[in-house]
Amino acid sequence: VYTAAEFENWGLTVQHTPSYTFVPTTVAGLKNLIKWAKAKNKLVRAAGYRHTWTSMYSQDGEIFLSMLDLETATTIPDPSSILPSKDYRGNEFKGIELETQDVPGTGGKKRLARIGAAVTNEDFRRWAIANNVWTVSLNVVMVEITFGGSNALMCHGGGIRHKTISDLVRRIEYVDANGEHQSVTDPVQLKAAAGSFGLLGIITHITIELDAMTxxxxxxxxxxxxxxxxxxxxxxxxxxxxxxxxxxxxxxxxxxxxxxxxxxxxxxxxxxxxxxxxxxxxxxxxxxxxxxxxxxxxxxxxxxxxxxxxxxxxxxxxxxxxxxxxxxxxxxxxxxxxxxxxxxxxxxxxxxxxxxxxxxxxxxxxxxxxxxxxxxxxxxxxxxxxxxxxxxxxxxxxxxxxxxxxxxxxxxxxxxxxxxxxxxxxxxxxxxxxxxxxxxxxxxxxxxxxxxxxxxxxxxxxxxxxxxxxxxxxxxxxxxxxxxxxxxxxxxxxxxxxxxxxxxxYKDEIPAFKDVLAQIGQAQGWTLQDLKERFSVPLLDDLFF
Incomplete structure (x- = not known):
């Protein structure tokens, strides 16, 4: 935990001083943190390598969650792509878990993997090369970015046959505004949950559909x-x-x-x-x-x-x-x-x-x-x-x-x-x-x-x-x-x-997005007002609330 640690994003377009900066490593710890933030009426936002240029981060006097340790998140030059991988045992947001069965109807060509929100592209690249069986079909070029970060703002790769990274998501796991660990698997609801700007809650794991390695x-x-x-x-x-x-x-x-x-x-x-x-x-x-x-x-x-x-x-x-x-x-x-x-x-x-x-x-x-x-x-x-x-x-x-x-x-x-x-x-x-x-x-x-x-x-x-x-x-x-x-x-x-x-x-999409979020909340015990109070920022308030 860091008190009044100054924050700046990678592009140096956003600076502020949250009251506390936490580096979570377990779902249980994250749940307790959100419950504490709710009791204190604090806003909570998370980030990884901080590559977003727009002001979608925490605010002065609020709570910032760094999904990466602060040295990794802020050190430039970053040696992670040229040094051996760190030992992340005990960090629940750094795991990659491959399901045991192929996606039905794909002829062995697709398999789901549960990926921690703090897993970086370099982490996944090394895992994919070592196994030489499964890969993501698209991604950004940069390896210094987390899956949680690229998913939240619907990042993408290239190629006319490819959509966004968020389109590959088959399950989102998150800690909600009440501090409960929830998941979304319904395909209709994922159209909002898999690209929610961090409004849904703090994403812990993302299950993505992988392709057979080519x-x-x-x-x-x-x-x-x-x-x-x-x-x-x-x-x-x-x-x-x-x-x-x-x-x-x-x-x-x-x-x-x-x-x-x-x-x-x-x-x-x-x-x-x-x-x-x-x-x-x-x-x-x-x-x-x-x-x-x-x-x-x-x-x-x-x-x-x-x-x-x-x-x-x-x-x-x-x-x-x-x-x-x-x-x-x-x-x-x-x-x-x-x-x-x-x-x-x-x-x-x-x-x-x-x-x-x-x-x-x-x-x-x-x-x-x-x-x-x-x-x-x-x-x-x-x-x-x-x-x-x-x-x-x-x-x-x-x-x-x-x-x-x-x-x-x-x-x-x-x-x-x-x-x-x-x-x-x-x-x-x-x-x-x-x-x-x-x-x-x-x-x-x-x-x-x-x-x-x-x-x-x-x-x-x-x-x-x-x-x-x-x-x-x-x-x-x-x-x-x-x-x-x-x-x-x-x-x-x-x-x-x-x-x-x-x-x-987005005159049609914004109401549709909010409607789907409200449906998720109705089933899982929270409201849009809860999202606004716990996970929104002024930029997102202007757009959605």
Missing amino acids: YAELRPLKQDIGLAIPPPPNFKVPSAISKSYTPAELEAARQDFIRKAETSYYSEWFWFPYQPKAFVNCWDDTDDPSGLIDYPTYPDLFLQWLEGWLGGVMNDDPLFRALPGRWQAVIFSSLAMLSLPPNGPLNSRIKTHLINGLHFRRGIQNMRVRDMELQIPIPPLASDPTKPDWTVVQRAWWDAIDAVYADPEAPMRIALEMRVMGDSDIIMAAQTNNTFGTVSIEVLTSMAAVAEGVWDPFVQEVATRWMNYTGPNGAYLNTRPHWAKEWDGMKVRGTPWKQYLRETS
Whole structure:
């Protein structure tokens, strides 16, 4: 227990001082804590690595639960991905329990696993590699994140066939507002419980549907920016990266982009500012383990971790910050492209466990960044409403690039990243109802750009462009922010984004979400008012209460 320990999140956008910080390790202890908090009328919020940029944490004078020990949660650089695993015996939130029977009707291809909320992606990755039988089918790239954290805000991976991590959940276990350990397994109720922002209670365990282990066939590619994702028709490409291509070359590139987006197991594109090439990370999986390697291999694994740490050092160095913003961006982006595969024939074709393919970069935790990410629905074609219109994806990509070149202050100094993914069945997921899939697109920068005051105007400009896309009927697409990224305080066509979410983006989903929570509470002995008093924060009050 820590008294008046100052809290800050990883992105340094939230700071406060809770009255007490607890590091729970048992369900019994957590139950007693919530009962005590109820008696003292205290708000309780939990977090892991603290990667959420929005203010969804505890408050001044309230109770904060760190699901990780404070050293692990706050140390940068974080050595967990390069050192042997710690001994977590006795910590009930760190276990992985595989069920003994396959999911019925899946032909031995799926199995449930009960995963503690404090299990990190690195913990699970090591477990999956050691067993070489089961894996999650999707995940974020970062290994320094807990399952409880990625589930609460409906995080996601890439690939048109994949939904969110929360869509894989088959059971949620939590300690409720009365301090009782409860569970939810009903599929309808899980649509709210598996993505509840921490409002349901303190999540203790998540049962997830795993896939039989397959192997990622990575084919990393550094491709001309004009061909990786060709610009949409009549788009004026910034002169600094404009190249002349024949109509046949552009059409071939467009078809190749669409093929990757529509068929790849995993699909992701990066552009590092002012670089002439994009990094394309699209791949498929196979059942064949021949030629398998543990990727990234040593010494590359350590070098990736070291690159992240050095990036963090540069991020904070006053001499580096004294350089012009564009120089900073070019240095970061050049080093990024240099470090990524392929580097000649050595690593142009890589076969590794699927979970290693999902977590293909290590050491990301070591460099703090700022991040704004939107989920844009892929609309139907005006000429054929049964097919997706990929020009919206092309426009979103190129609008961000154009915004970078239009701003002489170089506000985006890290990356533009885009993934194509599916929709979601989770009520409050940003991808819900996106029939043809979702383009998940984000811009990232260094802490120096934020300190200079150039980041906030830039992300507002980019968000304005992305929020103004329309479908074939002329109506605005229901583009929504990633809940964990930066959006609070920004505006959509003059309306504060919180208000826009409440009145437009989720006008149907918010009542549905609250109705399902109320149904769960009626059966389990609590009310929505109990959730508000025990587990909510001002941001969530504005949205739901």
